[in-house]
Amino acid sequence: MQSAAPSNLEMASIQPAIRVMNLSKSFKGLPALQTVSMQVAAGEMVALVGASGSGKSTLLRNLNGLQQADSGQVEIFGNVLQLEGELHSKARQLRSQVGFIFQQFNLVNRLTALENVLVGNLSQVSMWRSLVRNFTKAEKIQALSALERVGILEQAHKRASALSGGQQQRVAIARCLMQGAKIILADEPIASLDPDSARKVMELLTVLNEEQGITVVTSLHQVQVVQRYFKRSVALRQGNVCFDGFTADLDATRLNSIYGSAAEELVMSGHSEVFAS
Secondary structure, eight states, X not given: OOOOOOOHHHHHHSOEEEEEEEEEEEETTEXXXXXXXXXXXXXXXXXXXXXXXXXXXXXXXXXXXXXXXXXXXEEETTEEEEETTEEOTTHHHHHTTEEEEOTTOOOOTTSBHHHHHHGGGTTTSOHHHHHTTOOOHHHXXXXXXXXXXXXXXXXXXXXXXXXXXXXXXXXXXXXXHHHTOSEEEEESTTTTSOHHXXXXXXXXXXXXXXXXXXXXXXXXXXXXXXXXXXXXXXXXXXXXXXXXXEGGGOOHHHHHHHHGGGGGGGSOSTTHHHHOX
């Protein structure tokens, strides 16, 4: 099950959703990203692949300004988000177009699923209205529609803490829809889920990409998942892009040449039957 990718001709005529140029980032003197350059077309679905410490999460967090690089540039739909370690003055406006899904869901446990989704509208709602949970009827209907879209409308009034991991991750996706995100960045979104929930989350992201044209960039280390859902993969190792192309070409031989013995980490055991091609 793979999303359809635009042809090379189509890709050339579409404004890239994301453009990264010579992005570098270090932590305590250790390089996490080393002059990374790549671009993602609008409506594309791309997997960032790599073993632990390869730079996947750091790259994702720089794509929406959660982290700032030491040097380089990130553009969202042709507009500069950050340049040489500084966020643009319009960064907040640009970030409203970029939803972020965390491995550990990043929900407020004491709030209901509905309230967590409504928080996704923060860019259009004042901080005061958000704090007192003073949302309009139209906003609540929009949030309920988002929960219905991800298949958990019946859980709307349950606290996040009472939901399963898979349900919590779908609340996080609904929050991105409420936000009106044109891009969804997902950082290891299925790492904490059981196989069935993981499959449902990946299928949901694929449907949102195919049916709504939402650009999806997901960091993963499970090769079986990447092979099933992504036509294009970008493999990172020690902060460098070592491969950028068709997932079909990222076979065992290529993985071994990039990662050596660390390639074993990329072959999933617990989910393999669920995600087998």
